Amino acid sequence: MLRTLAISLILLFSPVLNSCEKTGEETTVPDNSQEEQQEQEKEQQVESAGKTLIAYYSFSGDCRSIVASITTNMDADVLEIQPAEEGLDYAANNYAIGSSLIAAIREKPNNAASYPAIKPVNRNVADYDTLIIVTPLWWSNMAAPMQSYLFQEGSKMAGKTIGLIVSSYSSSISSVVADAQRLIPEGIFVKESLWINNANRSGKDALIKNWLSSFSNQSSETQSTMPEHIKISVGGKTIPIAIEDNNATMELVKVLRKAPVSYEANDYGGFEKVGDLGFSLPASDTQISTQPGDVILYSGNQIVLFYGTNSWSYTRIGKMEYGTLDELKAFLKAGQGMITVTLSL
Ligand SMILES: Cc1cc2nc3c(=O)[nH]c(=O)nc-3n(C[C@H](O)[C@H](O)[C@H](O)COP(=O)(O)O)c2cc1C
CATH class of the missing domain: 3.40.50.360 (Flavodoxin domain)
Structure with missing residues (x-):
């Protein structure tokens, strides 16, 4: 990229x-080279x-x-x-x-x-x-x-x-x-x-x-230059995500430079909110034990926002910078079903 x-x-x-x-x-370039050059310039x-x-x-x-x-x-x-x-x-x-x-x-x-x-x-x-x-x-x-x-x-x-x-x-x-x-x-x-x-x-x-x-x-x-943070917004509140430097985040930042991305996410397993980004990012999955606040790529196109823990083969995107665990759960509306998540720079 x-x-x-x-x-x-x-x-x-x-x-x-x-x-x-x-x-x-006065140019000494023969005509055909000049044409080629003009053609190249056009391209x-x-x-x-x-x-x-x-x-x-x-x-x-x-x-x-x-x-x-x-x-x-x-x-x-x-x-x-x-x-x-x-x-x-x-x-x-x-x-x-x-x-x-x-x-x-x-x-x-x-x-x-x-x-x-x-x-x-x-x-x-x-x-x-x-x-x-x-x-x-x-x-x-x-x-x-x-x-x-x-x-x-x-x-x-x-x-x-x-x-x-x-x-x-x-x-x-x-x-x-x-x-x-x-x-x-x-x-x-x-x-x-x-x-x-x-x-x-x-x-x-x-x-x-x-x-x-x-x-x-x-x-x-x-x-x-990769930024150190992107932002996540839910229900009118916004917090920073400190991001990793890997192929997935580079691609994500490239997309966010054009415009913010919104998608829907729902509770799963009592420990995460997961949703389909609508496009794929290059995954480099390894076995990870997640912590509350982790932002993880799953299956190339799903973003998982953790308010609990789990172990699986994932790609790290970054970590939400939140206050207390209760504040994180309130921000993500943990256990309350579907939310709209917006990621932006
Ligand atoms: C309403 C108005 C206020 C202006 N105020 C200033 C000013 O305070 N100082 C200045 O140097 N030029 C001022 N100008 C001049 C313009 O900045 C300048 O002519 C500029 O090059 C105009 O660009 P334009 O031709 O694309 O409109 C003013 C012009 C207008 C129309």
């Missing part, structure tokens, strides 16, 4: 490297398609032009965020509308009603490992329509690699970075965010190219 990821990231940015080498030089782009989503908002066109520059360097899907109300002039009367939208969000950032409505979006973040957010700065903060999008979708971006590009006249972007972190609390942010402003805008293409290449290195590192 990691190898495939590394290869696709290398492929993703190889057109960038190739185009850098070619710039301004490489297809292979990486769908992994990265660029979500942007633009009022006066600067961010749109940043996105155009990104997409000449990499293959990615693009989502434009659009306010539901068309034709508003956010800059009129000394930015009066934009300023009042930002003031409303600052006053009540946890209230959905503070965020201006946006048009429905046609991309599902679950389809992507990596997101690049491109947004203008408004009154030091992230432009309101982009905040609306991230307020709606940011919680679905847990465990995904996030890059941020901010455009302003001259104001620095630290509050926009803070907005992004607030709205995507469990995203893995690539440092540093890129700041395009009126002083460096004429050189933006080169800045973007450099930023993308360091973004690609960092995102391949984050995507190949």
